[in-house]
Amino acid sequence: MHVDEWLQAIPATWVYVLVGVIIALESLGIPLPGEIMLVSAALLSSQGVVSPVLVGVYASAGAIVGDSIGYFIGYKGGAPLFDRLGRRFPRHFGPEQIAKAERLFHRYGVWAVFFGRFVALLRILVGPLAGALRLPYWRFLVANVSGGIVWAGGTTAAIYYLGVVADRWLKGFSWAGLALAVAAGLITTVVVKRRLARAAAPAPAAPQRSMSVTSRE
Template sequence: MVMLESMGLPLPAESLLITSALFCATTHKLQIEGVIIAGVTGAIMGDNFGYLIGHELGLHMLGKHGNKVGLTSKRLLLGRYIFLRHGGSVVFFGRFIAILRMFVALLAGAIRMPWHTFLFYNALGGVFWAGGYTLCAYMLGNEILRLSGWIAIGFGVVACTVILALLIFFKRNEKRLTAEAMQAAQQDEQLKALLP
């Protein structure tokens, strides 16, 4: 399930990890190490499959249908520029935001983020996300049930605030950033292919 969610399907992988950790803590019928290894492996594999899907199909689909959802060729170039400059942070921190977690690998593949960079930050994010959530839930035991509601609300508020701030920043600076991307594309072979 973790792998499938990381590939882009809307599944409750986070809840599964927490539930599995609680099951380990209360019944001792599963080993927490196995749950952590399965979660981390599923997260990393799923994102790599998502990256491959995005790499093979994503750019063509975005080029063909992107205008329908506001993704013009200039915005695709800007997205590529951002992924080439800050893609590692996007991949790593995207792992901790539920909606972004489902799409970041597909976008990274579609935008043609270098695979070796994607793999490193994806693996790092998978270890911290799947391993961290599972281990924390295991250590907190039943206390996590009481705290999870407030923690989820807090993370949700922070995530929404960050996403809104980024959207406002990009909207206000889109022309300047696009001009930077166009200038960089003149010198960068990876970006040149996306010039309108």
Template sequence: MNLTWLLQTLPGPLVYVAIGLLIGVESIGIPVPGETALIAATLASRHPAAAFHPMGIALVASAGAIIGDSIGYWVGREKGNQLLGWMVRRFPHHVTPAHLGWARELMGSYGSGAVFGGRFVALLRMLAGPLAGTMGMHYPTFLAANAAGGILWAGGTVGVLWVLGEVAQTWLSRAGWIVLAGLLVAVLLGSRKINSTMQARVRAYAEAHPEEMADWKATQAGE
């Protein structure tokens, strides 16, 4: 079922709740399609009959990101490695020991910068809160980076998609659609490049830390 179409059929308040919850749950550390839902809701908001506004989508997405990351931070602070171990066992295709090790190393090197920038990378968007809490990052520092990243990510995503939609409506010539298609392809290729680069660094981390990977496997096997 097309997610954009589904959102157009829901009452406006329910759409806001759904977007906020999906992004919040993703930010806690559970791999749900938060970003996909944000994109779909923004596209659906352009429909004349839509009962929700892109500004409202941006606001609830920002709130979901900030609150979800904060919950992830405090759960990580209280439960620490128990939470991370559960994520590896429950979502082995999304989170592996190598992913955790690489993300932890990144967090240790860049601190709040990793929290801010992580909002724009799928894996770090899930892990930033729990890892920051586990590693004992000062909460006000975390909150400032988390809020800035969440607002820029949500507002920026909605804004870019809205502008592209305006361009599509204004440029009715064939050349205009070609340019728009080129922009969309460039965005998709850029996202794919970021993901492939991240995966390459995760693999490199695993190769550079074989003992740590073996310890993780032994720990999981013993549980």
């Protein structure tokens, strides 16, 4: 069962709660499919199953709260925390991933918190790593809140409107799409038949040239 099918099987209130909780857990450093949950819920909102506004609100709240909790976990745990996580989850918290995230923090500072929300690897690391690197919390909070709202609200709005447009397009596709498909099939058939006829036609006879053969004794 896909995520969207699973979400359709539960009440709308639990969809909002699950979206917020899973995004919050992902943001505080647990590798979970928060973005997949958000996209699936946004697609459901385009079908009228849930409210797009509430999906965006719960997702934003989960991202902000989760990142803040992750910040304080990283602040308290520091480097030893990432060493333990690296041994348990080498794919997400290995030395290479941590070093890459640290380079981004040192290069972009607080902007790494804002744009990290849009990158799968940094979305998990940005909160704990900001705390471990002792980034001032007020600067982290500003970037965290703005990044969480833009990411969650923007993703929900984009997927919602894409879903609405796609649904309208598919509904109007029946007759127009059928006509286009038939026309394309006829044109393709004619072109293929012509090419096959040309390939099957005998090649023109080449002019005969006299050739002298020299025999060796």
